[in-house]
Amino acid sequence: MILHRISQYIDNENLFKKTDKILVALSGGADSVALLRLLTQLGYYCEAAHCNFHLRDAESDRDEAFVRQLCHEQGVTLHCTHFCTGEYAAEKHISIEMAARELRYEWFEKIKKESGAAVIAVAHHRDDSVETLLLNLIRGTGINGLLGIRARNGDVVRPLLCINRREVVDYLNSIGQPYVTDSTNLQDEYTRNKIRLNLIPLMQEINPSVNESIMDTCNHLNDAALIYAHGIEEGKKRVLTEKGIAIDALQHEPAPAALLFEIVRPLGFNPAQTKDIIASLAGQPGKQFQSKEWRIIKDREWLLIERRKGEDAVEPPPFELEQELLDYTPEFVIPRHKEVACFDADKLKGTLSIRLWQTGDTFVPFGMKGKKRVSDYMTDRKFSLAQKEQQWVLCSGEQIAWLIGERTDNRLRIDETTQRILIVRLRRV
Template sequence: METKKVARYIADNHLLAINEKVIVALSGGADSVALLLMLQELGYACEAAHCNFHLRGSESDRDETFVRQLCQERQVKLHITHFDTKHYASQKHISIEMAARELRYEWFETIRKQLQATAIAVAHHADDSVETFLLNLLRGTGINGLRGIRPRNGHIIRPLLCLKRNDILHYLTIRSQSYVTDSTNLQDEYTRNKIRLRLLPFMEEINPSVKDSIMDTAHHLDEAACFYHHAIEEARQRVSTDNGKTIDITALMREPSPEALLFELLSPIGVNATQLHDIYKSLNGQAGKVFDTPEWQIVKDRTHLLVEPRQKNTRPPQLQMEECELTPDFIIPRDKSTACFDADKLSQPFTIRLWQQGDSFVPFGMKGRKKVSDYLTDRKFSLAAKGRQWVLCTGNEIVWLIDERTDNRFRIGPETKRVLIIKSIKEETSE
């Protein structure tokens, strides 16, 4: 009965065609063993993948030995990898649980490509989905976190989401199939285990069918999320430009629920709920507030929120200089990455630095001095872009706002004999 239910679930969710190769993530636990057996029974071409994270001493080695024997008995090709999970977690400054997740899914995708497999099948079941629902609810989440575990995420498929843990154990008992038990699943040190071992049993005392109720709720929210995301996408187009990197504050505040929309716009780049609330409160405040995530910077400008990658390369631009005689046929380049000066009006060596408060220059075509800060504001530079503006100086005087505007005092004129041509060279930077 369980196998037929899984077959219907696979078909209903378009997870896998019968002639496609699938790699089964095989830990040796009851759910992963049942997944392998069911997919074989249904006629799928299966290979197995096992990760040894070396987190549980001899128990980790026991699991690997069991998986090897099982695959030999089932005539399934097995792929095994070993990870120094604690070292990886320390390097990345993340939890052991998160480290193990990153390592295994990166490796799964690597071998999937090598083997040209259609999908990686993992053994999440209905109880896992219920636990994820409650875990996200406890941490705080949007509608996506209350949809339960998805049947498919890219090349990762979850054929057992239609079964509960007791269904899986019943299936294995009928087939007299052994499996291994992770002893950490019986401890309540981790939040998920506390939910499984303490919270859910307590909830079942109040409502014996609470798992079914939660799964039904997650299903309803999943359907509602389809409408929700359609509305969010339409609103995104109304309030943002430049692939979401510029958010019009006035347009945002006209939306029915601006804070919810802002959450959907910014959560994908790592903005958490606390930051989101602070950003939302800043919308009516003065310009200049900056909010950071590990990879992005959100700047509250005058009329917009500016979402920009954090600059990882702060090296000054590379400049090429060439001096030549001024001839009647000389044509001054018009692109902003090239600047031309009267060589005799300049004294070397030059220096390159980021502009500073109090800096001023005489913009090309003007006679009076102007503060660099005022110039950049008039040019509608964002605060983040202002912070990236480099200047070329001779002595204490600014010669060029690089890639933007030269100083009028050093321009080519009727008396010019020699021309200094300076070109900035763009470097490839990884954002």
Template sequence: MSVSPFLQSIHEFVEDKKLLDKSGPVIVGVSGGADSIALLHVLKSLGYSCIVCHCNFNLRGEESLRDRNFTRQIAFEWNLPFEEISFDASCYAMTNNVSVEMACRQLRYDWFEEKRKQYRAQAIAVAHHRDDSVETLLLNLIRGTGIAGLTSMKPRNGFVVRPLLTVSRKDIESYLSEHGVSYVVDCTNLESVYIRNKIRLQVLPLLRSINPSVDHSIYSSILNLREVESVYKAAIHEQEQNVLEYKGEYIYIPVEKLKQLPSPKAFLFEFLTPYGFVSEQITEIISSCGGISGKVFLSRNYRIVKDREYLILESQEREEAGTVVEKIESLEECGTLLHGNLLYRCLDNDETYCFSRDKSYACFDLDKLVFPLIIRRWETGDRFTPFGMRGSRKLSDYFRDKKYSLIDKANALLLCSGNTIIWILGERAADGYRVTVDTKRIIEFKYEK
């Protein structure tokens, strides 16, 4: 049995892009419209095991119910499993302060992913085609975009695959007509309410009057830009390896190395966008590189701190200044604190005890300590009396003299006896609790970062 050129082109596209195989079922998003019905018919004809999944967003009254009933009937006639869900998309959009379009997208893909896991499906197939890719490019240009936006829709995005990207809407309608397959028409697709519809109904017809082959020209440009993007991403990846410094939970970007890159802004855009930073912020971050330390830039879950010689990326999930990390009501003869990072032992003061000069160690007169001992973060206004000095000084001044970065200061932990700071963990101890010849019992701490 011969395969039509339409089916053959999709089969070759799926094989070339490694979108699907016959190893497991495929979740197929089906609205009842021409595109999704064609996708379902094609995948079934090519021998894939399909699960029909339909979302009712309750936005078009009786028409929404019509689409649902039609899709269920198609699944029944083609002997395919049918799953459905009903959403109040308008309420979701209002509650989450997003557009109705974005609400539908979020609800749809979250549910598709649930179904994929339930059926252990290999992928989620959606019906975007070549015309959709052209419209998306124009939409991205209108909104402003980088090279990723210029490459429009990808054949694969995680578990989501787009087998129809190689064919046009006109090809799809011809295929359905040849096979006598019916579908429903969404009346809102004929309205110029949404930006995408305006592009489809007004902008593209105007462009076609200038160049009848404009759809093909734009799609060819998309394919060319994808090749350019692969080179671009490889260069960005190489720059990341040469520039970024990973220190525990923090990522350091040396300002001088950043300035030496061919395009610091492009580098930061590609690196920081996945962390939730937007283009306007990245412009401000670049400007801050020539300024003083201390400026902070926030995304939803991350922050960039401008330090002396670095931009430092960190998560916002950290304790506030002054936060008590651990409270110690009493101590055994020996043990650990801070989840094993702070070791201690109590011992008699005799001539056999040897004081360590290592800053990770600190020892105090045990009988002078006031319980509970507190381990906390530092906060503005903290003062302590460093070992060997008579007067107290601000911790902020001490940190400045020691050239602490903003991250180092934020991470500094203090051991306090009552309200008195007796040790900056891993750094310097205070003077008032020193071991003397009159000390009977010593408590020794060792801090392991």
């Protein structure tokens, strides 16, 4: 019966074909041993891969010896490797569990390619999927975190998700197949083990079939997730533009916070940040929200999204300036285009240079008499924060001659005394 169910599940989920070579992740525990024996019984050609993480002293070596003996008895090719997991975790500043996961899956992928296997089969079963759902629920998750473990994730497949832990053990007992027990699975020091050993038994006191009920809910949520994903993609089309997220359009969505979360989550923003961004929409522009690599700026009409720069990084200007010196004649017509600046050449003092504007900068805007702070000028012109950060100035010595692409300094204007004209043209690159 169990063989038929596994075979049918593999076919229904289109996990792999009869002609495919399968690389089985083999720890020596009941689940992985059952996976190897079931697949070989069903006629699949398998090779096995075992990682010795050196985390449980003699137990780790015991597991490796057991796996080697099992593969020898079953005529299965075994790939084996050793990791200094503790050192790797310390070097990467991650947990032991995360370190072991990164190491094994990177190595599995390498062996898959070298052996010509079609997929990597791992031994997660239905109870693992229930534990994952509960773990995600405790930590906080979106709808995708409530779907349990997927049957396929890229090249990684899970043929045992249609059976539970009890069925795994019963199968091994029925064929007289021994396995090893990881002693850490009997301790509740890790979160997943606490769920397995403490939380689920409490839930089973209320409903003995709680695992089946949770998996039924997962199946319903899978359909709901498809509808949700479709709705999110349609919502993105309505609110996302090349400029950023249109705030007004976002606020008119049925679930603005959910849509925003799905847009910014791939950029490293968490649910708490999403709530803060939503709360800022009715406030003043200028507020910033940052993830590791990205930042979101609340502008008047937009949520501007841009990649963060290094603290000391100054990108070169996205333009070039072309200069032309002419003698002044009464026939000369001053261009009124913002990307062309004209100066009385003899009023310019010192070397011409360009830089980003700085706090405290002042100039006399063309047509005015008094000095004005550059920051105030940009605020009056309703510059976004991003525009302010990217505003370059042309300086004559220490004096600002031109807010490039915007306005020149009135003190350098052409008048009746002008003899020579300097024309500076902005050419964007």
